Amino acid sequence: MPESVLRRAAEEMLDWQGKGLSVMEMSHRSPEYTAIFEKTRSDFRTLLNVPDTHDVLFMQGGAVGMNAIVPLNLLKGFEQAAFVNTGAWSKKTSKEFSKYGLSRVVLDNANAQADASSACYVPECVSLLERVNGQQMAYLHYCDNETISGVEFTGQIEALADRFDCPIVADMSSNILSKPLDVASYGVIYGGAQKNIGPAGVTIAIVDKALLNRALPICPSAFTFGTVAENGSMYNTPPTYSIYIAGLVFEWLMEQGGVAWAQAQARIKADLLYDTIDQSSLYNCPVRQQDRSRMNVPFTLADESLNSKFLAQAAQRGLVQLKGHKSVGGMRASIYNAMPLEGVQALAAFMREFEKSEA
Numbered sequence: 483m484p485e486s487v488l489r490r491a492a493e494e495m496l497d498w499q500g501k502g503l504s505v506m507e508m509s510h511r512s513p514e515y516t517a518i519f520e521k522t523r524s525d526f527r528t529l530l531n532v533p534d535t536h537d538v539l540f541m542q543g544g545a546v547g548m549n550a551i552v553p554l555n556l557l558k559g560f561e562q563a564a565f566v567n568t569g570a571w572s573k574k575t576s577k578e579f580s581k582y583g584l585s586r587v588v589l590d591n592a593n594a595q596a597d598a599s600s601a602c603y604v605p606e607c608v609s610l611l612e613r614v615n616g617q618q619m620a621y622l623h624y625c626d627n628e629t630i631s632g633v634e635f636t637g638q639i640e641a642l643a644d645r646f647d648c649p650i651v652a653d654m655s656s657n658i659l660s661k662p663l664d665v666a667s668y669g670v671i672y673g674g675a676q677k678n679i680g681p682a683g684v685t686i687a688i689v690d691k692a693l694l695n696r697a698l699p700i701c702p703s704a705f706t707f708g709t710v711a712e713n714g715s716m717y718n719t720p721p722t723y724s725i726y727i728a729g730l731v732f733e734w735l736m737e738q739g740g741v742a743w744a745q746a747q748a749r750i751k752a753d754l755l756y757d758t759i760d761q762s763s764l765y766n767c768p769v770r771q772q773d774r775s776r777m778n779v780p781f782t783l784a785d786e787s788l789n790s791k792f793l794a795q796a797a798q799r800g801l802v803q804l805k806g807h808k809s810v811g812g813m814r815a816s817i818y819n820a821m822p823l824e825g826v827q828a829l830a831a832f833m834r835e836f837e838k839s840e841a
């Protein structure tokens with residue numbers, strides 16, 4: 483979270499703009515909250531340049547919920563969908579889909595372990611065209627940034643979007659708002675808020691209006707894209723406070739220079755860490771160079787017995803939450819939009835000093 487947003491939220495918490503109540507206490511249908519909500523949605527549309535062909539929905543359930551919500555909304559008239567599995571999150575998505583239809587994993591990087599020099603990578607995507615087209619797929623799903631292993635796409639699938647005969651669905655939970663997107667290329671873009679947008683509790687879905695009539699009859703009304711869209715994301719009570727905070731984050735991001743600023747900033751911050759890793763003999767990043775995430779930087783220590791010492795000394799300097807996901811071990815620095823450059827510089831300096839002290 484940007485510090486200025488937290489300060490503003492703290493100032494406004496007890497009494498929002500002199501109205502005598504907290505945003506938490508407002509009815510979601512009150513004029514005050516309606517104004518907050520509409521500005522938030524409109525700022526989000528501006529930031530990502532969302533075209534009129536697409537609706538922006540504020541929902542609940544998180545990205546994992548979307549793994550069920552998306553199939554329930556897009557499977558009418560179809561039996562299967564295509565999946566690109568590049569890591570833990572996309573695997574989870576294709577697995578959940580099999581509750582609703584035939585999950586076809588058309589591309590993955592599962593043979594990665596055989597080649598230690600490129601343990602994690604984005605597979606070549608052009609071959610997807612022939613694996614997907616003509617197969618009656620409801621959609622093609624992929625995860626634009628694999629948060630756990632630190633593998634990020636750089637537009638490979640977006641560039642091919644026009645050539646697929648089915649819509650593209652993208653999980654952008656951990657890199658949304660970190661770069662400009664051609665939203666028109668996607669059927670659905672979704673993401674939980676808690677990485678690059680705001681506090682947990684709200685999930686944003688950008689949905690092509692042409693797909694609003696493809697829900698299965700069993701899809702819960704509160705999760706039916708068409709119903710949520712018709713009701714302006716107010717079919718039921720949305721997570722009002724999380725949306726309000728997301729709105730403050732959008733204002734902050736616009737002041738900084740929007741997603742173009744976020745993209746430039748992410749490049750600088752990520753390069754600083756990857757250069758530190760590459761110039762060292764203690765640290766190693768298992769992701770192929772051109773596929774390295776700008777949001778999540780995973781790295782290991784050559785001597786794993788130093789892990790706990792590294793984490794303890796980092797914590798003494800206020801550098802926390804660096805332990806890698808339990809499924810991959812090692813370390814992971816998540817450097818979302820709100821992480822200031824100074825925070826990344828402090829980590830890089832600590833990493834160099836730690837290496838020197840262990841040499």
Ligand SMILES: *Cc1c(COP(=O)(O)O)cnc(C)c1O
Pocket residue numbers: 543544545546547571625627628629653654655656674675677
């Ligand atoms: C965090 C994350 C999820 C899970 O989000 P929840 O809000 O916990 O459901 C899914 N996909 C990606 C890419 C993530 O980073």
